[in-house]
Amino acid sequence: xxxxxxxxxxxxxxxxxxxxxxxxxxxxxxxxxxxxxxxxxxxxxxxxxxxxxxxxxxxxxxxxxxxxxxxxxxxxxxxxxxxxxxxxxxxxxxxxxxxxxxxxxxxxxxxxxx
Amino acid sequence: xxxxxxxxxxxxxxxxxxxxxxxxxxxxxxxxxxxxxxxxxxxxxxxxxxxxxxxxxxxxxxxxxxxxxxxxxxxxxxxxxxxxxxxxxxxxxxxxxxxxxxxxxxxxxxxx
Numbered sequence: 001x002x003x004x005x006x007x008x009x010x011x012x013x014x015x016x017x018x019x020x021x022x023x024x025x026x027x028x029x030x031x032x033x034x035x036x037x038x039x040x041x042x043x044x045x046x047x048x049x050x051x052x053x054x055x056x057x058x059x060x061x062x063x064x065x066x067x068x069x070x071x072x073x074x075x076x077x078x079x080x081x082x083x084x085x086x087x088x089x090x091x092x093x094x095x096x097x098x099x100x101x102x103x104x105x106x107x108x109x110x111x112x113x114x
Numbered sequence: 115x116x117x118x119x120x121x122x123x124x125x126x127x128x129x130x131x132x133x134x135x136x137x138x139x140x141x142x143x144x145x146x147x148x149x150x151x152x153x154x155x156x157x158x159x160x161x162x163x164x165x166x167x168x169x170x171x172x173x174x175x176x177x178x179x180x181x182x183x184x185x186x187x188x189x190x191x192x193x194x195x196x197x198x199x200x201x202x203x204x205x206x207x208x209x210x211x212x213x214x215x216x217x218x219x220x221x222x223x224x225x226x
Contacts, residue, residue, distance in 0.1 A: 043219045045217070105156055107154075107156045
């Protein structure tokens with residue numbers, strides 16, 4: 001079965017630190033890749049997505065992610081985090097041939113110390 | 115903006131009760147999904163629907179059923195609630211070919 005692994009369940013950083021959250025998936029075919037974010041008390045929302053083309057994608061709020069096909073990875077990065085980035089981050093993968101189903105990682109809780 | 119609305123933010127039900135969770139989307143999306151979100155387990159798909167009256171089991175359908183009588187509404191039913199169904203339930207919708215899913219606020223269900 002396809003799976004998505006997020007390397008850390010909890011990450012604690014100070015403001016202005018750099019962030020990298022790991023995401024690896026197991027499917028070997030063509031995929032679409034996503035990062036979603038859930039701020040405290042809010043609904044899940046799309047942070048960024050990769051369909052094709054430039055493997056470095058930019059999302060909202062200064063986030064970016066790089067698709068490395070050879071490593072089956074789609075790591076999320078931000079050069080300088082803010083307290084408002086405290087949230088839970090989910091990586092998700094969809095097989096290109098599927099119309100429906102996203103496969104989700106377990107999520108990473110990011111806590112930014114003010 | 116796409117809006118996905120879940121009928122309740124918080125619910126407390128007793129073991130054995132029949133529970134209905136309602137979800138409505140306003141963007142004419144074809145696909146609708148019910149997930150449960152548990153700490154350390156991420157999102158697990160319970161059921162999804164790709165058209166009115168059509169439904170497919172997800173990864174953890176046991177103990178749940180769904181109903182989609184109208185395109186905009188997708189209901190999750192717990193036939194006989196149990197304490198292990200205490201969780202956050204998330205509804206989402208999407209429309210092919212775009213796989214991006216839009217989520218509701220979630221319903222935190224506690225079964226006592």
